[in-house]
Amino acid sequence: AQKVTQAQTEISVVEKEDVTLDCVYETRDTTYYLFWYKQPPSGELVFLIRRNSFDEQNEISGRYSWNFQKSTSSFNFTITASQVVDSAVYFCALSDYAGGTSYGKLTFGQGTILTVHP
Amino acid sequence: DADVTQTPRNRITKTGKRIMLECSQTKGHDRMYWYRQDPGLGLRLIYYSFDVKDINKGEISDGYSVSRQAQAKFSLSLESAIPNQTALYFCATSDPVHSGANVLTFGAGSRLTVL
Numbered sequence: 001a002q003k004v005t006q007a008q009t010e011i012s013v014v015e016k017e018d019v020t021l022d023c024v025y026e027t028r029d030t031t032y033y034l035f036w037y038k039q040p041p042s043g044e045l046v047f048l049i050r051r052n053s054f055d056e057q058n059e060i061s062g063r064y065s066w067n068f069q070k071s072t073s074s075f076n077f078t079i080t081a082s083q084v085v086d087s088a089v090y091f092c093a094l095s096d097y098a099g100g101t102s103y104g105k106l107t108f109g110q111g112t113i114l115t116v117h118p
Numbered sequence: 119d120a121d122v123t124q125t126p127r128n129r130i131t132k133t134g135k136r137i138m139l140e141c142s143q144t145k146g147h148d149r150m151y152w153y154r155q156d157p158g159l160g161l162r163l164i165y166y167s168f169d170v171k172d173i174n175k176g177e178i179s180d181g182y183s184v185s186r187q188a189q190a191k192f193s194l195s196l197e198s199a200i201p202n203q204t205a206l207y208f209c210a211t212s213d214p215v216h217s218g219a220n221v222l223t224f225g226a227g228s229r230l231t232v233l
Contacts, residue, residue: 009158033220045208045224091160095220103149103168104212104220105176108160 002027004094006109013082014117021077021112023092029053032096034068034075035106039089051075082116089113121145124209124225132233137196139228141209149213150192151222152176152184155206164207167192199232206230 003026013019025034036048049059051068059066063080079086092109122143131137141150148169153161163176165184173184181203185193196203206229210222 004160006160035221043206043227045222045227047221047223050221093161103166103174105151105163105166106161106220106222108153108162110158110160 002029002032002094002096002107004092004107004109006090006092006112008112009110010113010115012115012117015084016081017116018078018080019082019114019116021079021090021092021114023075023077023109025073025075025092025094027094027096029096032094033104035093035095036066036075036077037091037093037108039091039111041088045091048077079114082114084116084118087114087116120226122209122211122223122225124207124228126228127226128229130231130233131199133200135199135232137199137230139194139207139209139230141192141194141225143190143192143209143211143223145211145213145223146189147211147213147223148189149211149220150186151210151212152182152192152194153208153210154178155208155227161208164194196230199230201232204230204232 005024032053034051038046065078067076089111091111093106095104095106125140151166152164155161162178167186170186183195206227209225212220212222
């Protein structure tokens with residue numbers, strides 16, 4: 001069975017601080033995908049990134065960066081120079097390959113509530 | 119209009135009442151899902167559908183049923199609502215055929231309160 005653990009329930013930082021959200025996953029699949037979603041106070045779920053199991057390159061998008069390490073089964077998310085608008089719940093998720101008849105169901109972590117204070 | 123529309127957005131009901139949450143999408147996706155969000159538990163899968171002839175139970179399907187009326191419509195029903203079904207419900211769609219990566223597009227959510 002697949003499992004995603006986000007050990008940090010809540011994180012509170014002051015604006016301009018860097019913050020890292022941890023995500024650890026478990027799967028027996030050799031092909032899988034990892035995701036991060038953001039849920040701002042308005043409640044919608046916003047897709048941020050996906051990464052497949054064969055691509056361990058880190059990715060940077062503006063102030064956001066992701067560190068994928070298969071050796072430790074982790075897919076951590078760092079926000080550099082945090083801003084108040086980054087305040088949200090962040091979810092890490094895992095799925096198997098969704099091609100053909102495989103469903104590719106997403107398993108979500110518990111979520112991390114990030115609060116950025118001015 | 120939103121790609122994935124959920125109605126109602128908010129609903130308060132009483133224990134024992136039948137409730138239907140509706141979801142419609144304009145993305146033309148075959149795959150649709152219902153998730154439930156509870157604080158500290160993340161999102162948990164209730165039901166999912168591959169196409170109109172395919173309905174599958176997720177990890178927490180007890181007390182729920184679904185209907186896939188058309189490719190674009192996927193409804194979630196609570197036959198006899200109970201207070202621990204108070205939660206935020208999300209419908210989602212996906213089309214992983216070309217990439218194998220199941221990126222979900224979510225609706226705005228339906229907040230259900232059972233008194």
